[in-house]
Amino acid sequence: MKWVLFGERPYWWVHDTRFYGTDPAPALKQFPITCETGPGSPSGHAMGSSGVWYVMITAVFSVAAERRFPPLLYRFLQVGLWMLLCTVELLVCMSRVYMAAHFPHQVISGVITGIMVAESFSRVQWIYGASLKKYFYTTLFLLSFAVGFYELLKALGVDLLWTLEKAQKWCVRAEWVHMDSTPFASLLRNMGTLFGLGLGLHSPLYTENKNSSIPFRVGCITVSLLLLQILDGMTFSSRDQAMFYVLSFSKSAAALFIPTALVPGGLSWIFPGSGAAKLKFS
Numbered sequence: 001m002k003w004v005l006f007g008e009r010p011y012w013w014v015h016d017t018r019f020y021g022t023d024p025a026p027a028l029k030q031f032p033i034t035c036e037t038g039p040g041s042p043s044g045h046a047m048g049s050s051g052v053w054y055v056m057i058t059a060v061f062s063v064a065a066e067r068r069f070p071p072l073l074y075r076f077l078q079v080g081l082w083m084l085l086c087t088v089e090l091l092v093c094m095s096r097v098y099m100a101a102h103f104p105h106q107v108i109s110g111v112i113t114g115i116m117v118a119e120s121f122s123r124v125q126w127i128y129g130a131s132l133k134k135y136f137y138t139t140l141f142l143l144s145f146a147v148g149f150y151e152l153l154k155a156l157g158v159d160l161l162w163t164l165e166k167a168q169k170w171c172v173r174a175e176w177v178h179m180d181s182t183p184f185a186s187l188l189r190n191m192g193t194l195f196g197l198g199l200g201l202h203s204p205l206y207t208e209n210k211n212s213s214i215p216f217r218v219g220c221i222t223v224s225l226l227l228l229q230i231l232d233g234m235t236f237s238s239r240d241q242a243m244f245y246v247l248s249f250s251k252s253a254a255a256l257f258i259p260t261a262l263v264p265g266g267l268s269w270i271f272p273g274s275g276a277a278k279l280k281f282s
């Protein structure tokens, strides 16, 4: 959608537009995270956060319904969690607009699209039992589609990197322009995530794990968070672009493989448990 909607961002638009005529353009303050290099429509932050929060909240509702919560408590939970989602989204959207990375309509469409994506995928059942082959082919399809679409539009004279030029031109500090905020870099990270999830769920470390006790789960969460924190600190230079994309893909794949397979598998090997049920990914 970012590639086809050609959304401008306020921090460069105010300088390029003829809207103000001979009047001076408004002075928009820029921050270290203002200088996004991709198109603005719809907002990726608003879309990502609304999608993730929607999934978490509706999952809590399903658990509450399964456990037959009393109607009053259920209603209370519903109102509370919906209000929490609205507050989070309001904060995300206001901050994106405040730092001049987005116009209001872009964050609103981002929130709506995120919820639509989450809702549609919650109805697609095959993804819960997808084979490793499916993960692999889906990743390959997304990559070929993105590269093919990019090349096709380039052949038609449309330069999808038009936004990078604007960011470089109008960002007040060159070091605030990051290559990893381009849609292609994001897509590669998402593909890495998808592939890492497939690898994790089909790894013997995950499938042969039999321990599901509470201390084991808490241990898994703690160790995973520590390792993910270390992984998050790894950054790569974008001078060699091919290497940059390969490393970004691998980092995202590792970010999913670590908590789904490596940590549970490693901990159950160190502390063999007696629980019979498998630790389920949910």
Ligand SMILES: O=P(O)(O)OC[C@H]1O[C@@H](O)[C@H](O)[C@@H](O)[C@@H]1O
Pocket (backbone or CB within 6 Å): 036, 038, 039, 040, 041, 042, 043, 044, 045, 046, 048, 096, 101, 180, 181, 182, 185, 186
């Ligand atoms: O469109 P927005 O809100 O500026 O978000 C862009 C961001 O969207 C995210 O989805 C990407 O992972 C980031 O790399 C990118 O910077």
